[in-house]
Amino acid sequence: MRVDEQIGGGAGRPEIAGSASALVAASDLSPACAPELIAEVEAARSYRLRARSANTLRAYASDWRQFQDWCWGRGLEPLPALPEVVATYLASLSRAGRADSTVTRHLAAITWQHRHDGLPPPTARDTHQLIADTLSGIRREQRARPTRKKAAIGAKDLAAMIGKADGLGTRAVRDRAILALGLAAALRRSELVALQLADVQLVEQGLTVYVRHSKTDQEGEGATIAVPVGKVLRPVAHLNAWLAIRGGEPGPLFTRIGTKGEYTAEAMSDRSVARLVKRYARLQGLDPAMMAGHSLRAGFLTEAARTRASPAKMQEVSRHKSLKVLLGYVRSAERFDEHAGAGFL
Template identity: 45%
Template sequence: MATHHPFSILPDDPDLAVPSASLVTANEREPTLPAILHEKIERAAAYAKAARAGATRRAYDSDWAIFTAWCAQHGLGALPASPEIVAVFVSDQASTGLNPSTINRRVAAIGHHHRAGGHPAPTAMPTAGRLAEVLAGIRVEHGGAKRQKRPADAAALRNMLATIEGDGLRALRDRAILAIGMAAALRRSEIVALQVEHVGIVPEGLRLTIAQSKTDQVRRGAVIAIPEGSRIRPKARLLAWMTSAGHTEGAVFRRLSRLDALTPAAMSDRAVARLVQHYAAAAGYDPSQFAGHSLRAGFLTEGASQGATIFKLQEVSRHKSVQILADYVRNAELFKDHAGQGFL
């Protein structure tokens, strides 16, 4: 019987990568590994690579580029890098005001690229104790309260919508993005990923299919109900955009040329963030307090203030944990039935 030899499936995945070796059999007269198995191995590698979200891969690549540039600037080797080098790097990053969560992600990116190159992650080396102490110190020193962007609640969103003039393609598109993004509590990545076939029109409003999201990497999908609405009117604004744009397939929200001509390309998630900030500024708000997430946070803030339960909020937001939603409800009810109401 032929013996099994280890082979490399995906060098950059620590759970799958093992020492590579020639694909041979114990009996040289036996046939070599069939070509079809090679194809299956390649397909498995592709699936494993897809398991890491595209946004995470891009962030890791950016973090790794920052680390290698820092090493080059200081005449240090980036691969492999000792825990001591990484400790100095993160300390330097913290001194620039970078928040601890971003620093932790950069350390994770460094470990990822080390494993991909056949080296142990610096955090897994026997001498990693000092690095762990530095990271803990950064969390204590620079952790603090998380700075949240301002939510685009109903009042803010109506003010932002009121600044959009005319009925050109850009005006119709931007109104629809603001209204749908808030009404469905969408992440900016989910807004730009919406496809025409994901939009279902029903008498009560809309049924949006979210094919994939940050917390749904296996693509089970989710359906969100959006009421017709009489104030923000998300259904009417979305249909006005789609009717005027006239495209029947592909991305719902398309890029426009400088002359406001429709293009086949989907918008980027960064464009959504810039759009929110632009109209926040036009409405008289500080644009630095707003971001793409303001639309999602706006729905949760407004829903909680209107008395929606955590579970009804979760139906729309699709949060895996109710803890974040509990914070929205708690903030909305800070003064409701206050303990000091009767004597203060």
Template identity: 40%
Template sequence: MNYMMPIAPAPAQPHEPSEPARRYAQASKSAATIRAYGAALRSFEAWCKARALVAVPADVATVADFLSAEADAGRKVSSIAQKAAAIRWAHKTAGLPSPTEAEAVQNVMRGIRRSVGVAPKQKAPATAECILTILAHVPTTTLVGKRDRALLLLGFAGAFRRSEVAGLLVEDMALGDNGVDITIRKSKTDQEGRGQAVAIPHGVHLKPVEALNAWLDGAGIKSGPVFRAVTSRGQVGEEAITGHTVANVVKRYAGRAGLSVADFSGHSLRAGFVTSAADRGADLNRIMDVSRHVDPRTVRTYIRRSDRYKNHAGAGFL
């Protein structure tokens, strides 16, 4: 008897993702993360090219050697970990197995963390007292001064990240009798854009809402980005400032106030609010209402730092 052998189906041809699929996949990471990964990958590719090695797909030994070289060059652990994450992302995006998941590479990263150390250098918090000192050096009559005063006070009062300050829109603010309600459309802990609300009271001492209104009125801003570039001729731009501008404003006035510029960053405003609130015995949950920290342990580190001399174990005999 003759039996007909079944005809094997032709192997499926690889299907390239469509442009919309690639666009949405790209949107899974923030723009800042994409930029950071791009820079990390360029560094890896240049290192590989200099040694006639292939960057993607890379083999395990190549990645292990690259990360080790980064550590030997004195790079921070956080920077090395970011480059490892970028390599992983590049391989996964291309549909390739990532060499970073190999035990050999994992061991290298563990060794780097143990050898180099992972304790970050803490930037100085711009506390309420520090803000008052800095504000004494911010002009009150120029447009740049009005903008920078509002930026510093709003960033502090809302415990905002520098990217959140830079991304504020007039449409996201609602002025009321008690202050201004600000909706943060997207943030580090809210990448999907559900929105987080922050209440900024008028205040008695620092008066952040008053400073905000002075800037908006002086600049004639009715909609769009709150904080914008101002030219030397006093012309207000249309585009929002960047997070780097926020950090530069903090550093500039810290320097003018005679403080160590290297100790301050854009994060100093956020850290300053949490530290000031902890200093004054504010409830943890109320602090988190403003700071929007997801993990209370992060906030407790500020509280412990604030309380380290209160009821000290050696107070009675030192």
């Protein structure tokens, strides 16, 4: 079974029933106990699938398909894959300009697929450390390259971008709400598209947003974020305008808009958020190549640091596990404050 076939559960599929039956046959249980064991085996498989988030499994599915296509296009066997094949594939990804984090995720997807199919992963059979050395070399090379981090979008620029989403059309109203809430709640793009209607509650001071799980919360403990009404970006007003169109049906908070501009109940993809940000950045005269979905989250942190918000209060919204990353935004915003050369330069 492939990674993409795992998403959405697994009870009742033939391969699950087969593995359960094999376990029953190998045991000394009486036939009367067999149904209970089968149910327990299915529960164990279900729990294993939940060890990875749905977003991670989707990414693994896409990465695995790309690896298969690469192998088949070169007459190589993807399963089981030789360590030499995997090392060469990782090198090809780096040559294509993929970030080392993306290359590492592709390796994780290949490892996941082998283990799921009951095969030792290539890394376990790599006696000469070909994969590890290749990955280390990729990381070392990429560290030596000049990097262009995605820029943060400040509140002034975002307000202007929101203004570019002009009119009362369904798409414009939705886009204004996404841009405003994305920055106001310091949300990752994956978190934005994962929000359900029930995750947003209007309160007297503004609204609360419940993030069920995130990149740094794989166990799904969840976090509630407070979003003030606001005077510049007005996230609550923009969200209310969208809700008036969306209606009160349960489901994704932000949905895809049809080709004719009509409302649909289909959830957006996280990539569509990145495209949305780039589109309005371009309209505002900003460099879209320097913008991404993360620019909204980075914008909140940069603005919060610039206005002297405390790191503790910033962390309440951003949910950073490590203050080291968070303080990077603070240092960036304060770089010219009380500069050592201000008195003589």
